[in-house]
Amino acid sequence: MRKLFVILIATLLGQLHLQAQGYQVTVKLKNFTGGKFFLAHYMGRSTYLADSATVSPAGEAVLKGATPLLPGIYLLVLPGKEKYIEALIDKQQFFSVSIDTSDLINKTVYKGSPDNDLFLSYNKFLFQQETLSRSIQQQLQAAHTAADTARVLPLQKELGQKIQHFRTDFVAKHPGNILSTIFLAMKEPEVPQQPAGEDSSFAYRYFKGHYWDEVDLQSDRLVRTPILEGKLKKYFTQLVPASPDSIVVECDALIARTRKSKEVFKYVLWWLTYNYESSPYMGMDAVFVHLVEKYYVPGEAFWLNDEQLNKIVDRAYTMAPNLIGKQAAPLEFKDTASHMLSLYKTQSKYTILVFWDPTCGHCKTELPRLDSAFKASWKNKDVAMIGVKTEGTREEWLQFIKEHNLSGWVHGSDPQSATNYRRLYDVYSTPMIYLLDEKKKIVAKRLGVEQLQEFLDRVSVKNDAVKR
CATH class of the missing domain: 1.25.40 (Serine Threonine Protein Phosphatase 5, Tetratricopeptide repeat)
Incomplete structure (x- = not known):
């Protein structure tokens, strides 16, 4: 008889364990007789759908699944997706909630979820402070002088201290609670x-x-x-x-x-x-x-x-x-006269390497600007300009160079991609600009004209200071 009793108890405990798997949230809605109810969760500051259920004519929706939900702050989203309440999901995942849209704070009632009872008490506390918070914000917006602001700031500080005191007191009374975990994470050293x-x-x-x-x-x-x-x-x-x-x-x-x-x-x-x-x-x-x-x-x-x-x-x-600081990959190409040239044979203090396309709208704007800065300033700083064609026909390339008078540059193309420059220089858009030092190490990349000018000006000032 005792053995049979032990077996019955073990069986019952096993059934209870099976019933406890997964989750079930029963939602009772006032003034709703249909539509879709949604369960969503935060992931960072974004929200993602976790489940949904149809609202019955009696105003009830049952969200359930065989696998427990991961803990966190969830959103119970009402039909129409215009209103929602936040709820905590942790270890207790079988509970019910009654929601009255006329007052989502004070008329929401949970059954079987102590965590959400505590969360609701916190939300009610915040709701009570809302009038004072709005008043403080209005006073700050209306402040015309430093003295006006100074009179309001103590009120703002007092409100912050009151909220922090609530959280500190909550953590002391409910150690290990999921809301305590959230409050502790929110607190700064x-x-x-x-x-x-x-x-x-x-x-x-x-x-x-x-x-x-x-x-x-x-x-x-x-x-x-x-x-x-x-x-x-x-x-x-x-x-x-x-x-x-x-x-x-x-x-x-x-x-x-x-x-x-x-x-x-x-x-x-x-x-x-x-x-x-x-x-x-x-x-x-x-x-x-x-x-x-x-x-x-x-x-x-x-x-x-x-x-x-x-x-x-x-x-x-x-x-x-x-990457910045890496040695630039070898690059050989044919110039406008089909002569072979090499990146490493171009000697200069700095090299601006530009991958560009004569049919690219952005290139049509940036290449003339680069050329103007080169002729006005960079050329005198021992800067070499190397332009490498990535797209477009040879005729379009030569026409652009002539039309915009891109003289003083080293112009090249690698029509067969023999150097694999797209991968080695990560050329996924144009213009792609690299700044190399005299040993052809990558100093900077993806810079605009203004950034290049600032960098080269800064280097010139530094070099002048060293010479003195």
């Missing part, structure tokens, strides 16, 4: 008084050194919130020195801290990869190449299929030969 003997960089070093202390990078909870992206963006744009070498060190150090969470590792590596591959700042492609070589090539980007992985790796291998 408090810099202590500068100790004796420390220099003026103490505050910066302390703030940077403790920036990630309260951010949970070892669980999945922050990935599906706007918080983690905001922290990454601030850290790498405001705190990390804007040099590829410094950024690479910081990337590796941060990624090392995410190893216990596959989702955090995935998001942080993706964010860094995308951010530096698409960076508008010169030289940051070196960070992208480093990330690909260290994490993607060994196969750590587990979320990518072979085709996706190959595209990223190929892109990095295309960039690698033409």
Whole structure:
């Protein structure tokens, strides 16, 4: 009999375990008898659809799935997609919520979700502060003098302290709660008084050194919130020195801290990869190449299929030969008289290498501007101009050179692409401009006329100072 009882209990526990798999969110809507209800989640500051359900004539929608949702802040989006409420998803994923559109804050009621009861209490607290917040903003906008602003700022500071006190008190009362995790990540380091003997960089070093202390990078909870992206963006744009070498060190150090969470590792590596591959700042492609070589090539980007992985790796291998500081690849071409010339046989203090197309609209604007700057200034600074045709016919090329009097340049073309210049110089658009030093090392690239002028002027001033 006892053995049978043990078997029955084990069976019941097994059934409860099976029932607990997946998720089910039952939504009851007032004044809705149809339409689609949506469940979305944050991924950084963007939102993505997670599920949807049809609203029944009784105003009920049931969102459910066999696989549990990853934790984070989710959006319960009402039919019509004009209104939504935020909800927390963590360990408890079977609950119901009643929503009344006449008051989404005070008339929303959860059942079976303590996390969302707590979240709702926080939102109600914020709602209570909203009137004061609006008043402060209106006063700041209406301020005409510094004295007007000074009278309002204490109120703004007091409101901020009140909200922070709520969060601090919440974390103390509910350690381990997902909302506590979010509040801790939102909090920034408090810099202590500068100790004796420390220099003026103490505050910066302390703030940077403790920036990630309260951010949970070892669980999945922050990935599906706007918080983690905001922290990454601030850290790498405001705190990390804007040099590829410094950024690479910081990337590796941060990624090392995410190893216990596959989702955090995935998001942080993706964010860094995308951010530096698409960076508008010169030289940051070196960070992208480093990330690909260290994490993607060994196969750590587990979320990518072979085709996706190959595209990223190929892109990095295309960039690698033409990073700032690299030796420019050998380049041989035929000039306008079909004589063979070589990049490395063109001797000068600096070389401006321009890949261009006589049929390209942007080239038609930029090439004459480059030529004007060359003749007015750069030529006197021992700068050589090499233009390499990428597209268009020979006739179009020669006509453009003649029409715009691009004299003093070394003009060449490689019609058979024997030098593989497109890959070696990453020529995917035109004009593509490189600045090389006297040893043909890449000093800068993808610069406009004004940037080239600034750089060469700066170098001239520096050289003059050295001569003195």
